[in-house]
């Protein structure tokens with residue numbers, strides 16, 4: 326071929342910068358010749374509790390039918406979500422992780438000649454999903470690391486069809502309270518979809534958690550997304566969902582792969598949703614862990630962004646260098662320079678109390694090196 330076949334791809338696809346995931350434990354073990362058991366990974370906001378016994382039992386039971394295709398409509402999981410949240414079945418879209426659901430929004434509503442609004446320092450999937458469809462990203466500067474919802478509502482133009490809002494946001498951990506989000510929803514015209522990504526909703530204290538589901542009635546342009554990857558501990562299985570107006574859900578389901586959520590994930594999520602005690606313990610332990618990491622950072626003289634998620638973003642100065650020193654000590658965290666534009670910060674997932682201690686000790690040593 327006279328041309329690089331890559332050139333055959335649309336220019337908006339070719340200019341996508343690859344997503345940088347947290348480094349897997351197995352990769353660091355290979356690179357550094359370390360024992361996998363000696364490595365701690367606090368890089369991808371996974372649940373240090375793992376999964377509960379009831380969820381494990383549901384996965385074991387689902388293995389018996391693994392030769393069959395999953396239920397493409399996810400009837401049982403949707404029924405469980407419908408019963409829990411009082412949302413009709415036709416308003417639910419299931420995804421291979423909530424990342425998939427975000428992609429479905431982009432596939433259904435974005436394209437060349439269209440635009441999406443998002444915040445600086447917001448979840449990296451928003452610019453990726455936007456760009457992959459040939460749509461234009463309108464990035465609004467953050468305010469004190471948080472989404473500036475007022476300015477975001479003003480930033481939309483005639484070509485804007487989607488506004489991405491992460492609440493709490495990753496990687497900053499910032500949170501917009503219910504009254505601020507409601508005021509924002511009233512300001513955004515109905516012709517623009519608001520995607521409210523609530524991946525960390527289960528980590529919010531009950532007094533802070535607005536009843537976002539009830540906003541769906543008043544705002545047909547609202548899409549709520551949530552996941553089983555974080556507080557429910559199912560990141561490896563990939564399952565998440567959206568609640569939306571039935572017409573929006575219908576369009577999203579049309580661009581969905583027929584079997585986008587696998588059968589183990591469906592069974593596990595249905596069981597996990599029912600295990601309220603597991604989520605309650607995850608919440609309580611996370612609160613302690615956040616405090617432990619925040620106090621540890623303060624003892625080291627470091628600032629951090631107060632977090633409402635299961636992670637905390639700490640200002641360490643030369644973050645790329647500190648990240649490498651931590652790797653050499655068998656501790657994987659997440660640098661948030663690059664697309665996140667936080668070159669002095671590291672994002673650290675709340676681990677078990679022992680993992681948090683080990684991280685803080687490694688951080689202290691890495692700052693001294």
Ligand SMILES: *Cc1c(COP(=O)(O)O)cnc(C)c1O
Pocket residue numbers: 370421422423424425448491493494495522524551552553554555560563564565
């Ligand atoms: C982790 C995360 C998600 C979803 O991840 P999935 O595993 O795909 O469900 C979505 N949004 C934000 C802000 C996240 O941090």
